[in-house]
Amino acid sequence: MTLLRDVCEHIRSKQAGPFWVTIDIWFNSRENFERFKDSLGIAPDVFEKLYNTDRESVKKIEVADFNLVKISYPRATPQGGMIERDLHSGQQCMRLLNQKLD
Amino acid sequence: MSIPSTKPIKIIVPCGSLGAGVREEEIEYGLARGAQAIASDAGSTDSGAAYLATGKSKNSRGAVKRDLTILMRAHARAGIPVIIGTSGQAGGDLNVDWTRDILLEIVEELKISPKIALLYSEQSKFDIKAYNSDGRIKPLSPLGELQNKTIDSCDHIVALMGVEPYIAALEAGADVILGGRSTDPAVLASFPIWKGAGWAPSWHAGKIGECGAQCTEKRDAAGVLLTIDHDSFEVEPLSVDNYCTPQSVAAHMLYENTNPFLLTEPGGELDVSDAKYEKIPDGNGVKVTGANWHKRPYTMKLEGAGGGMFQTIMFVGIQDPDVLIDVSGFHERFEEALNARAKQSIPKEEIDNFHISVRMYGWNAIDGAPVPKGTPPPREIGAMFVSTARTQELANSIAHACNPYFFHFPADMNKELPSYGFAFSPADIPRGQIFEFKLNHVIEVEDPLQLVRTIWTKELISANTI
Numbered sequence: 001m002t003l004l005r006d007v008c009e010h011i012r013s014k015q016a017g018p019f020w021v022t023i024d025i026w027f028n029s030r031e032n033f034e035r036f037k038d039s040l041g042i043a044p045d046v047f048e049k050l051y052n053t054d055r056e057s058v059k060k061i062e063v064a065d066f067n068l069v070k071i072s073y074p075r076a077t078p079q080g081g082m083i084e085r086d087l088h089s090g091q092q093c094m095r096l097l098n099q100k101l102d
Numbered sequence: 103m104s105i106p107s108t109k110p111i112k113i114i115v116p117c118g119s120l121g122a123g124v125r126e127e128e129i130e131y132g133l134a135r136g137a138q139a140i141a142s143d144a145g146s147t148d149s150g151a152a153y154l155a156t157g158k159s160k161n162s163r164g165a166v167k168r169d170l171t172i173l174m175r176a177h178a179r180a181g182i183p184v185i186i187g188t189s190g191q192a193g194g195d196l197n198v199d200w201t202r203d204i205l206l207e208i209v210e211e212l213k214i215s216p217k218i219a220l221l222y223s224e225q226s227k228f229d230i231k232a233y234n235s236d237g238r239i240k241p242l243s244p245l246g247e248l249q250n251k252t253i254d255s256c257d258h259i260v261a262l263m264g265v266e267p268y269i270a271a272l273e274a275g276a277d278v279i280l281g282g283r284s285t286d287p288a289v290l291a292s293f294p295i296w297k298g299a300g301w302a303p304s305w306h307a308g309k310i311g312e313c314g315a316q317c318t319e320k321r322d323a324a325g326v327l328l329t330i331d332h333d334s335f336e337v338e339p340l341s342v343d344n345y346c347t348p349q350s351v352a353a354h355m356l357y358e359n360t361n362p363f364l365l366t367e368p369g370g371e372l373d374v375s376d377a378k379y380e381k382i383p384d385g386n387g388v389k390v391t392g393a394n395w396h397k398r399p400y401t402m403k404l405e406g407a408g409g410g411m412f413q414t415i416m417f418v419g420i421q422d423p424d425v426l427i428d429v430s431g432f433h434e435r436f437e438e439a440l441n442a443r444a445k446q447s448i449p450k451e452e453i454d455n456f457h458i459s460v461r462m463y464g465w466n467a468i469d470g471a472p473v474p475k476g477t478p479p480p481r482e483i484g485a486m487f488v489s490t491a492r493t494q495e496l497a498n499s500i501a502h503a504c505n506p507y508f509f510h511f512p513a514d515m516n517k518e519l520p521s522y523g524f525a526f527s528p529a530d531i532p533r534g535q536i537f538e539f540k541l542n543h544v545i546e547v548e549d550p551l552q553l554v555r556t557i558w559t560k561e562l563i564s565a566n567t568i
């Protein structure tokens with residue numbers, strides 16, 4: 001079993017405007033990028049479950065030059081609103097680290 | 103447009119945002135390298151809707167004045183324009199006026215009389231409703247069609263300017279431009295485009311340079327120098343011991359974007375799918391080629407922000423082992439008890455209009471999600487109480503009613519009541535209003551200057567300062 005934290009060199013999340021969050025996942029090798037970029041562990045369903053977002057809205061882009069997968073999703077709650085806990089969405093990526101990739 | 107230049111255009115981007123800390127020696131270096139303009143944005147939406155809704159700046163007046171003074175001194179000495187976008191953090195009219203007053207103070211202190219252009223892009227609700235009913239406003243995901251009641255719920259609405267209002271001001275002889283809300287790359291791209299550089303490399307350079315030294319390897323520096331040509335640009339740090347790498351530059355395209363290859367801007371789309379990033383031999387910069395600019399019907403993004411309910415917070419630290427033995431269970435009972443107490447205290451008509459949460463810092467405050475089984479408790483936990491209600495007085499009164507419970511709620515009912523660790527007196531902190539962005543829409547316009555008002559300020563040194 002491989003967890004994302006085992007094959008991820010760097011991960012970050014940030015708001016992309018007030019309505020979207022974007023997560024960049026840098027894999028630690030070309031091999032692991034190729035092997036896990038389409039893993040169900042980082043599929044839209046997971047984002048629906050972990051981030052309470054609509055799976056149809058999840059966007060995924062591969063940047064092969066960086067062995068990177070970029071995944072973006074609409075915020076489930078308004079930025080800075082009543083139940084805000086992460087204004088800049090900078091900690092949102094951390095809960096992906098324990099996702100099982102295979 | 104001015105006559106296309108045959109030489110590359112050099113501009114200083116002194117920092118990621120005006121007030122973040124311009125470095126005088128970096129500006130000197132840029133001027134020595136032949137920079138023809140200084141351009142920087144002064145804000146963004148990143149820190150939330152409060153700045154647009156209230157017209158306040160995030161950076162302090164002192165910090166903005168300090169940075170702008172350094173830039174104006176450089177202007178006075180080298181005679182080059184200073185271009186600032188998204189003034190005062192949010193770029194609404196109040197934010198521009200706040201920055202204008204600082205600028206006028208600086209101008210008087212330096213005894214200079216530059217030609218100042220103020221670009222305002224705030225929109226009236228009346229106009230926005232009219233454009234909306236004409237079908238000129240289109241939603242961007244995840245929001246739907248714009249409703250009039252949404253427009254009414256905004257305190258301020260701005261349209262994000264492209265390069266054209268800046269170019270028009272430069273063409274009319276502006277020495278200093280204070281722009282309202284603009285796209286970050288537009289502020290940087292305007293001068294090179296005006297001077298005849300290519301649209302694609304100008305926009306691409308604008309995107310790469312928008313956060314100053316963030317696209318360099320040593321990010322403790324502040325600014326970068328952009329050199330823009332007909333079909334390429336170079337980016338280099340403004341400090342000699344710093345450097346850019348193809349990776350540091352290209353990686354900036356990923357930052358705060360959902361798509362690192364395509365950027366929609368006013369009047370066009372920047373496509374960097376085929377861009378090449380190469381280290382400049384014997385230099386500390388990177389040369390970038392291969393961007394494309396596809397002209398599109400002119401659209402401007404709208405941002406609207408408004409205030410909502412009010413909040414009061416309290417905070418305690420907890421080291422009590424009776425709590426730490428079952429943090430999640432305690433949290434559940436804690437919230438339940440506080441909610442029950444709040445219901446006893448709030449007027450009947452407000453019973454459906456309040457909200458309480460307790461966020462357990464050190465446990466699951468950030469995601470509020472269940473903690474995996476077997477997670478060991480930390481040595482201590484910070485618990486933040488947040489009450490939300492329709493007025494500040496109501497939010498405060500909920501906190502007051504809950505205070506004894508928040509202070510003493512026991513994990514073990516058979517023991518003496520515990521006292522958790524308040525850090526302040528008074529224990530409750532009125533936090534003020536919640537602010538939200540309400541719009542994620544674009545507006546179609548025929549003319550890039552249609553939604554923009556340009557005001558010229560011809561300032562002379564006042565008699566008593568001479």
